[in-house]
Amino acid sequence: MSLLEVRGITMRFGGLTAVDDVSFNVDQGQIFAVIGPNGAGKTTLFNAITGVYEPTEGSVRFKGSPVRLEPDARLAWRAAVVAILAGLSAFLAINVQELWTVGIAANYVLNQPFPWGKAAGDALAAARAVPFAWGVLPAILGAGVGAGTVVALWQRSRRTPDLIARAGLARTFQNIRLFTDLSLVENVLVGMDSRMHSGFWTNLFRLPAFSRERAWTEREALDLLAFVGLSERAHEAAGSLPYGHRRRLEIARALASRPAVLLLDEPAAGMNPSEVVELMDLIRRVRDRGVTVILIEHHMKLVMGISDRIVVLQYGKLIGQGTPAEIRADRRCIEAYLGTEGEG
Amino acid sequence: MRRLPMPILAYFAVMSALPLFMGTTGLFYDAFQAIFVFSLVGLGLNVVTGFTGLLNLGMAAFMAIGAYTFAILTSDIYPFQIGFWWGILATVAIGAVAGFLLGAPTLGLSGDYLAIVTMGFGEITLDVLKNLDAVTKGTQGINPLPRPTFGPWTLELQQERGWYWLLLGFVLLAVLAVRRLERSRSGRAWLSIREDALASQCMGIPPKRTKMIAFATGSALAALGGALFAALLSSTGEPASYDFQVSILALCIVIVGGMGSVAGTLVGAVVMVGMNSLVLVKLADWAGAAGVGNASNVLASPNNWKYLIFGLALILVVRLKPDGLLPPRLEGGSS
Numbered sequence: 150m151s152l153l154e155v156r157g158i159t160m161r162f163g164g165l166t167a168v169d170d171v172s173f174n175v176d177q178g179q180i181f182a183v184i185g186p187n188g189a190g191k192t193t194l195f196n197a198i199t200g201v202y203e204p205t206e207g208s209v210r211f212k213g214s215p216v217r218l219e220p221d222a223r224l225a226w227r228a229a230v231v232a233i234l235a236g237l238s239a240f241l242a243i244n245v246q247e248l249w250t251v252g253i254a255a256n257y258v259l260n261q262p263f264p265w266g267k268a269a270g271d272a273l274a275a276a277r278a279v280p281f282a283w284g285v286l287p288a289i290l291g292a293g294v295g296a297g298t299v300v301a302l303w304q305r306s307r308r309t310p311d312l313i314a315r316a317g318l319a320r321t322f323q324n325i326r327l328f329t330d331l332s333l334v335e336n337v338l339v340g341m342d343s344r345m346h347s348g349f350w351t352n353l354f355r356l357p358a359f360s361r362e363r364a365w366t367e368r369e370a371l372d373l374l375a376f377v378g379l380s381e382r383a384h385e386a387a388g389s390l391p392y393g394h395r396r397r398l399e400i401a402r403a404l405a406s407r408p409a410v411l412l413l414d415e416p417a418a419g420m421n422p423s424e425v426v427e428l429m430d431l432i433r434r435v436r437d438r439g440v441t442v443i444l445i446e447h448h449m450k451l452v453m454g455i456s457d458r459i460v461v462l463q464y465g466k467l468i469g470q471g472t473p474a475e476i477r478a479d480r481r482c483i484e485a486y487l488g489t490e491g492e493g
Numbered sequence: 494m495r496r497l498p499m500p501i502l503a504y505f506a507v508m509s510a511l512p513l514f515m516g517t518t519g520l521f522y523d524a525f526q527a528i529f530v531f532s533l534v535g536l537g538l539n540v541v542t543g544f545t546g547l548l549n550l551g552m553a554a555f556m557a558i559g560a561y562t563f564a565i566l567t568s569d570i571y572p573f574q575i576g577f578w579w580g581i582l583a584t585v586a587i588g589a590v591a592g593f594l595l596g597a598p599t600l601g602l603s604g605d606y607l608a609i610v611t612m613g614f615g616e617i618t619l620d621v622l623k624n625l626d627a628v629t630k631g632t633q634g635i636n637p638l639p640r641p642t643f644g645p646w647t648l649e650l651q652q653e654r655g656w657y658w659l660l661l662g663f664v665l666l667a668v669l670a671v672r673r674l675e676r677s678r679s680g681r682a683w684l685s686i687r688e689d690a691l692a693s694q695c696m697g698i699p700p701k702r703t704k705m706i707a708f709a710t711g712s713a714l715a716a717l718g719g720a721l722f723a724a725l726l727s728s729t730g731e732p733a734s735y736d737f738q739v740s741i742l743a744l745c746i747v748i749v750g751g752m753g754s755v756a757g758t759l760v761g762a763v764v765m766v767g768m769n770s771l772v773l774v775k776l777a778d779w780a781g782a783a784g785v786g787n788a789s790n791v792l793a794s795p796n797n798w799k800y801l802i803f804g805l806a807l808i809l810v811v812r813l814k815p816d817g818l819l820p821p822r823l824e825g826g827s828s
Contacts, residue, residue, distance in 0.1 A: 199695060230597065246627045253572060254627060263572035298598065306701075314697035322695075328688035330753075330821075331681070338678075339685045343697035345678050349706055352677035353670055359677065406697055 150213050152177045152441055153410055158207035160193050167193040169465040170207070175410070180432065180442045182452045185462035186486060191445045192323055194462070195412055199320050200313040212409070216316045217307040227303065231295040238291025243276050243284045251275040315343045319408035321399040323415045329388030333379055333398055336387050337370040340405030370405065377401045377431060393424045397431065404435065411435060413444040417451050429455050453477065461485060500756040500819060501668060508661055512654045522653035524770035529660035530722045532762040535746040536667050536755065537714030542744070543753035544680060545707040546687030548604065551611035552715050552743040554618035555588055557735035559716025560723035561622060562587045564635035577641040581720055588716020592709035600704040615740055622732035629732070636728030650727055660721060667714055671755055674710065683707050745803060749810045751817025760819050768806065773799060
């Protein structure tokens with residue numbers, strides 16, 4: 150069984166088919182490259198895998214099963230929303246103003262003890278006097294609308310990027326997307342979020358769990374920055390980093406969740422040759438940590454130098470896959486990617 | 494806990510000492526009590542808009558919900574009468590619940606749409622308060638409200654210094670709470686959504702839940718501000734005291750002070766509300782004494798220049814210091 154199985158992914162945007170029936174398997178511990186000319190659908194494929202887009206057709210299986218929210222997740226919370234909406238609609242329809250007047254205003258005399266039982270009885274009687282349709286129907290309607298919305302939202306949220314990231318697929322972006330006003334450490338700590346447990350109250354009241362978690366997460370964030378070679382700027386704003394370093398920070402941030410798979414979208418774009426060599430070394434070291442790497446890249450020296458397996462996309466279709474040596478020998482791939490001989 | 498940064502410490506040092514030089518009553522107290530109430534509302538909006546990047550134009554509605562919740566639960570015209578401190582606690586809780594209820598269906602909306610929805614929510618809240626008069630007493634407002642008690646001692650309405658310090662104490666609590674959240678996992682999640690919503694989600698941060706928590710926190714602080722505002726006047730005042738202008742004032746405070754900056758929000762409240770309740774009032778007095786001012790002439794009364802001056806201040810700040818007077822500064826490390 151492969152770690153990641155892409156099964157017949159198709160992405161259509163209106164009449165445009167950006168990715169057309171693409172299937173491949175990625176095995177544990179590989180460095181796997183996706184290559185192809187500009188506009189071949191590589192980034193769209195990444196977005197479909199990481200949940201940014203919902204694939205028009207096809208599926209992605211990770212560790213043997215599809216990544217999505219199970220039906221029972223937070224069921225109680227959803228039921229509560231429906232119940233509150235139902236109650237609120239009934240309450241409003243029965244007429245809050247009247248209930249208040251009959252129950253509270255009529256029974257309360259200044260500075261006298263308030264007869265709670267009688268007030269509740271009066272209010273209930275007033276509610277009972279309301280025709281059935283006015284009270285129960287709105288409640289049913291409210292529950293129906295609530296349940297419909299909850300189901301619709303739940304369906305939409307079943308395969309979102311945050312769930313997929315939490316399952317162990319981390320990514321970087323073609324046009325680097327850092328949190329520029331946060332420091333380097335904070336960027337990495339955001340990446341580590343899925344491994345943290347401290348909730349709102351723990352953080353607000355600074356319970357012991359807060360300090361314990363802060364200690365190990367900050368230590369690990371600094372270790373990760375050291376791993377990508379940025380530790381001396383750890384507390385500067387990410388926005389102040391030069392371009393080449395931003396890629397490294399993005400990789401550190403993605404690694405912070407301890408992903409099983411790291412997807413890199415054109416990591417070498419805009420880098421000079423010596424930076425590319427450093428990047429190749431970094432990607433190998435990431436693989437040696439046990440992370441499977443999938444990368445989109447145009448830089449042939451990098452792709453051929455480090456990949457275990459390569460797939461080639463053209464016009465959204467998968468036109469070849471194999472080891473670097475096989476791809477280099479495949480005429481179709483060469484034509485698609487490098488142009489036919491004589492064209493230059 | 495690491496220490497508060499210098500500007501915040503300086504603010505609280507100066508503010509807590511200031512009444513010692515200002516006598517025991519007068520305009521100073523009116524102005525600064527309002528400043529502290531709006532500092533609370535501003536801090537709430539700073540969580541929502543400054544940290545999380547969600548434009549909320551309905552802060553006044555949450556203030557109103559706070560004021561009326563507090564009033565209904567504590568006033569002796571109703572049977573609940575749970576007392577000042579329980580009333581404050583209940584108000585904060587109900588403010589948070591109101592934030593959740595508004596947030597649940599709307600926080601999927603992006604940017605401008607959310608702003609429109611919150612604006613509409615503000616208007617609807619006003620209409621409900623006006624028309625549900627069996628409960629809210631319509632335009633009269635609910636009064637009287639109880640005074641805070643400290644053991645055997647009760648803080649009376651005319652004890653201006655006591656109220657001043659009480660409100661300052663609440664602002665301090667709110668600042669501590671907001672700073673603690675900001676420098677923690679919760680706050681980092683908020684900031685990451687503001688910085689880049691897609692990247693944040695791809696790092697495993699659930700956008701909706703995170704936004705809901707920010708929204709509820711902000712609403713709870715605004716409700717606290719509203720409850721104290723009502724307690725200070727011993728009346729909720731008329732529903733129109735929580736109109737759209739108030740939401741805009743809260744937004745001005747955050748923008749002038751510096752989006753996402755706690756210290757900035759405190760300064761923004763002093764500048765914006767101080768201008769309204771101190772500078773303009775003084776100006777009106779002075780104009781009256783000099784025989785220039787004339788209450789019957791719309792243009793001659795400085796009070797009518799309020800929104801012009803607000804607007805001018807906003808334009809100046811945005812032109813000269815686009816990040817606000819005290820922009821958020823990156824602090825070493827996290828928490």
